[in-house]
Amino acid sequence: MADMRSSIDALVEQMARDLARRVSRRSFLGSVGAMLFSSAILPLLPVARGEEPAATRSDPALDPGDPHACEYWRHCAIDGFLCSCCGGSAHSCPPGTEQAAVTWVGTCHNPADGHDYIVSYNDCCGKDECGRCQCTRNEDDKPLYVPFKANDYNWCLGSKLGIAYHCTVARIVGVSR
């Protein structure tokens, strides 16, 4: 059962990423939203898995700004404590926490290369709030009834360690074209 679910998750993840790379933010939201929220398949949200190999920090010339700062371009729709300030990085969780598999996404403009990127705001879970570098930005944030665009949920609900929320990363998962 678990294997089957993993396979389904992987398939949906790949589909979501392919879709995210092909379409604009608005049409992405419209089409995926209609598909997901008019039926009972919510556990199959477009997920950004925490188990993927960690990337190293990009070239600062291509990825400008300070990941410890709320103004960093990837943080355009974040709401929470920045993992960069808590022992993690823009894409990695601090030690002893777990990256939640389900999350909300934003589309942020990188001023260095002019591209809009799909950014996945995975929560890191299993410990109490980090309490450092709180940052709330609401670009394209939606109410709780549009879950995958709502940053007011505690997305640790999808982690194995329970729903204790620690901090949030801002992982690039694709380019919005």
Place this chain on the structure above:
Amino acid sequence: MVRGVVVTGSRCRAWAGALLALLAGAAAIWSRSASAQLPVDPADVVEQLPGQRDPHWVWVDDAAFSAYPDGKAFLVDGDGGRMLGMLNTGFSFTAVVVPKAGAVIYAPETYFSRGVRGTRTDVVTIYDAVHLLPVGEVEIPPKRASTIPMSGDQALTDDDRFLLIYNFTPAQSVTVVDMHSRKFVGEIETAGCALVYPTGPRTFFSICGDGTLLVTTLTDAGDLASHTRTASFIDVLKDPLSEKGVRRGDTWLFASFEGVLHPLRATAAGVKAEPTWPLFTKEEQAQRWRTGGLQHLALHGVTGRLFAIVHQGGPETHKDLGDQVWVYDLGHRRRVQIISMRNKVGSIQVSQDYQPLLFACSMESNRLDIYDATSGKYLRTVDSLGQTPAVLVNP
């Protein structure tokens, strides 16, 4: 002989008399203070609240965002500016639920067996409203949504019989608890739709991601009787409704991100989207006025006055704190008053009596500011109420 030190006999007697009188007075004072010591205070005295709730009380619900397992609810007397008591309400706390009758208070709560880890248990705790002690609990599925607190996270049906609690795992559903028998009834799927807004003793609606409403009707046992879906009435991508609604009688009122008020009226035939009207003129919109905050609307039912937290910020500032509260006459659909806030606020509530108070707080401080809701005059502040007070609830 030196002038000035000559003392006549009569003056000497006068001085001696005065000195004697002074000594006698001092002795009397000493004697009284020695015999009139403060009485010993009785031991084991614990205050209790009067059975009758005061309309000027308010529950200040603290999400404790920097210490999530440690939610609290503070009861404050708005007239005296005095904290009356507190409840401990567990992890990811949203708000207490106060039934119209009965000296009890309900709180949907989450606990872990080892603080922030271990086995998760969700309960509805029932508190005695006089002693502020837990007197019962109902275990519910460990699914209640963990969100930035919203008033729509939970609600009672109009007859106070069933408590409805929004779940998000991320599958969406509603837990139903029978508060008469104090038993978990069941779970109703609300796929694609969030939160709970009661419209009658057996009906409530949820807002859906496609811009429709899901109207749920319960049986007398609290099970699902029927689901109906309204037509789409909003464009959730262009100008979504903020989910922070307030209710007046049969009508729920929601403001959109751009400041359009949407009345949703419950009728025998279902929930109807009534004509909308703007909270801001075109000039005010051009000046970037918007509603914003966590609990940004409040309503005084008797007078039909709607209170809205506003700020100048433009698009995508729907969660920004406001430095003014604009008051609208719902009957005439026009603004009638502007109240300047002493501090920036994100949550407001209005007492429902004839001399109403306006309560205001934000998660960015832990103080409660209190105003005369009619004149707008600032009255007082109660400070140090938890860490991140989020939702204000009338008792």
